Amino acid sequence: MITLRDITLRRGVKVVLDNASATLQPGEKIGLVGRNGAGKSSLFALLTHRLSNDKGEVEVPKHWRRSEVAQNMPETDDGATDYVLEGDLPLVAARAALEAAEAANDGHAMADAHALLADVGAFDARSRAQALLMGLGFKTEQLDAPVNSFSGGWRMRLQLARALMCPAELMLLDEPTNHLDLDALVWLEAWLQRYDGTLIIISHDREFLDAITKVTLHLDEGKLVRYGGNYTSFETQRAERMVLQQAAFAKQQDRVAHLQKFIDRFKAKASKAKQAQSRVKALERMERLAPVLASADFNFEFREPLNLPNPMLMFDEMSAGYGTNTIVRNVDRSVLAGQRIGILGANGQGKSTLVKTIAGTQPALAGKLTQGKGLSIGYFAQQELDVLRLDEGPLEHMVRLAREVGPAGREQELRDFLGQFRFTGDMVNQQVGSLSGGEKARLVLxxxxxxxxxxxxxxxPTNHLDLNTREALSMALNEFEGTVMLVSHDRALLREVCDEFWLVADGVVKPFDGDLDDYQKWLLDQSKEAARAAKKQSAAAPAPAVKASAAPAPAPAARDDRKVSGQARAKLADQTRPLRKEMEQIDKRMHALATERAEVEAQLAEGAAASAIAEMGKRLKAISDQLEADEARWLELGEQIEALS
Structure with missing residues (x-):
């Protein structure tokens, strides 16, 4: 159990945590939420002892291993798989023990080291590491490529794989979905759902949090408040809490005014002095409630376009790629005014290549791309934050943009415009290099x-944006009168903005007939097909040769095909009957467990007694473990029935 008791933490003159308290149970999956700059990353640093609290107590079980994504960019010539394997600290320790035993020629120590290697899963560690890498989008030929050969975004994926490789009781993930595309995000989501340790995630992806977390810890104004449920549940509960808090505050203010009025009226009268004094003491003893101070919402809007060419783009058998490497070919489509197009596709299939070709940052390799007259493209690239001039301020960026690209604008007009994006006062001259990732993204917007x-x-576009800014972007895009073409791993943004999808796969661009749920099913089917193909390929290896005399004699032909067929069906029914019966029992048990889990979570959300919280947490962990075991057995039974059929 993790216990934070009356914690105060300062970073410079800023109080990040102010007498904050929280309790987290083993095995819980917690979403840590709060606005940018609230102190979420500082709390992570506190839990990993990189920071020390100024006051209070932090209790984390001493035997717990911790895993988190390193934020530094790795620089090494080691292969990708070897680099990820180094994240498995028990494996690294066991290998070191074996090397020491071999160097000392100590047979007993070598035997112990080999036993330890077996315990930590050394024999399948490499395949596990490569499964993590492929799940995060690495191709087979990249598994042993040097770490230094990858770009910054891919190296951060390596850091994530390394963190997942560590068998830890506590995993801390700070924005793990940055640098991931949608297929890798869906894979990570499924992996984290199976993780059985305590998980704390900082993320601004609403659907990602909803799919994984069962507890939400809200950090606001230095206080920690625990809510039972995922992010959507948290929003509902917090809204209700704020309404009740404001009502209680208003009621108390009425009572204070009533007491003060009595005191002011009768404090000078001898006959009422005693009563007036008692009300003064009542006011002093009263625990004052604070008013609800909700942070101001951020919103902006795109200006009305000067014109709307229709069609905006026309592709005529266009091919795109790099040099002689064609990635997408024969694109024959058009983009009309007002369309909202989401571009889907697995990693490496060519989404960004298509977007860069449309933006004009690289030429088409073949065919033709025609722009409508008066087309004006606003391009937000994945690397857009990297091309900002770090030694200049936001105002300098805007002045240069107005001068070189347009439209023109006076300095005061540009200052006022930056104020709409929360760049006020001296902040307009602050060097971009010192801004946070979210502030840089707002500047690009x-x-x-x-x-x-x-x-x-x-x-x-949503990397580094907090939830408020993402919602503001979604609203602005929905009100935009022009055309939107969007690549994003933020499913909430895709659902709210896009009304049609293009799929980039197998070298072609085609319409995707379905929604995001259909796309996730398609990704799962693709993954299953790849796994079946690999299994079939391994099974197709030639069997050992046998002597001809050892071959069994051919079975006699059946005289009555219908009789044989009926006997086969009866035999199949007999074989599968106990399996189906067990599946029905598991279904009933899983339904009962899911109902019980919902009841326990509801009790926690309503504010259970402190003495009962620990037992409820243990029960939730036991239910989750049983559900996971039942699901695995249900799938196993289904596979057995399918194999028999």
Missing amino acids: AMLVWQRPNLLLLDE
Whole structure:
């Protein structure tokens, strides 16, 4: 169990945590939420002892191993798989023990080391590491490529794989979905759902949090408040809590005014002095409630485009790629005014290549791409934050943009415009290099809006944006009168903005007939097909040769095909009957467990007694373990029935 008791933490003059308390049970999956700059990463640093609290107590079981994603960019010539394997600390320790035993020629120590290697899963560790890498989007030929050969985003995926490789009782993930595309995000989501340790996630992806977390810890104004349920449940509960808090505050203010009025009226009268004094003491003893201070919502809007060419783009047998390497070919489509297109596709299939070709940052390899007259593209690239000038301030960026790209604007007009994106006062001159990732992303959005485009080409625009800013972006895109083409791993944004999808797969671009749920099913089917193909390939290896005399004699032909067929069906029914019966029993048990879990979570959400919380946490963990075991057995039975059939 993790216990934070009356914690105060300061970073410079800022109080990040102010007498904050929280209790987290073993095996819980917790979403840590709060606005940018609230102190979520500082809390992670506190739990891993990189920071020390100024006051209070932090209790984390001493035997717990911790795993988190390192934020530094790895620089090594080691292969990708070997680098990820180093994240398995028990495996690294067991290998070191074996090397020491061999160096000392100590047979007893070598035997112990080999036993330890077996205990930590050394024999399948490499395949487990490669499964993590492939789940995060690495191709087979990249598994042993040097770490230094990968770009920054891919190296951060390596850091994530390394964190997942460590068998830890406590896993801390700070924005793990940044640098991931949708297929890798779906895989990570499924992996974390199976993780049986205590998990704390900082994320601004609503659907990701909803799918994984069962507890939400809200950090606001230095206080920690625990809510039972995922992010959507948290929003509902917090809204209700704020309404009740505001009502209680208003009621108390009425009571205070009533007492003060009595005191002011009768404090000078001898006959009422005693009563007035008792009310003064009542006021002093009263625990004052604070008013609800909700953080101001951030919102912005895209300017009305000067014109709307229709069609905006026309592809005529266009091919795109790099040099002689064609990635997508024979694109024959058009983009019309007002369309909202989401671009889907697995990693490496060519989504960003297509977007870069449309943006004009790289030429088409073949065919033709025609732009409508008056087309103005607002392009947000994945690497857009990297091309900001770190030694300049937001105002300098805007002045140069207005001068070189347009439309023109006076300095005061540009200052006022930046204020809409929360760049106020001296902040307009603060060096971009010292801004947070979210602030940099807001600056890029401001620069896009200023250009007044009629086609928005957005490649992963939500990286580094908090939930409030993502919601503001969604609203602005829905009100935008031009055309939107969007690549994103944020499913909430795709659902709210896009009304049609293009799928980039197998070298072609085609319409995807379905929604995001259908796309996730499609990804799962693709993964299963790949697994079956690999299994079939391994099974197709030639069997050992046998002597001809050892071959069994052919069975006699059946005289009555219908009789044989009926006997086969009867035999199959006999074989599968106990399996189906067990599946029915598991279904009933899982339904009962799910009902019980919902009841326990509801009790926790309503505020259970402190003495009962620990037992409820243990029961939730036991239910989750049983459900996971039942699901695994249900799938196993289904596979057995399918094999028999």
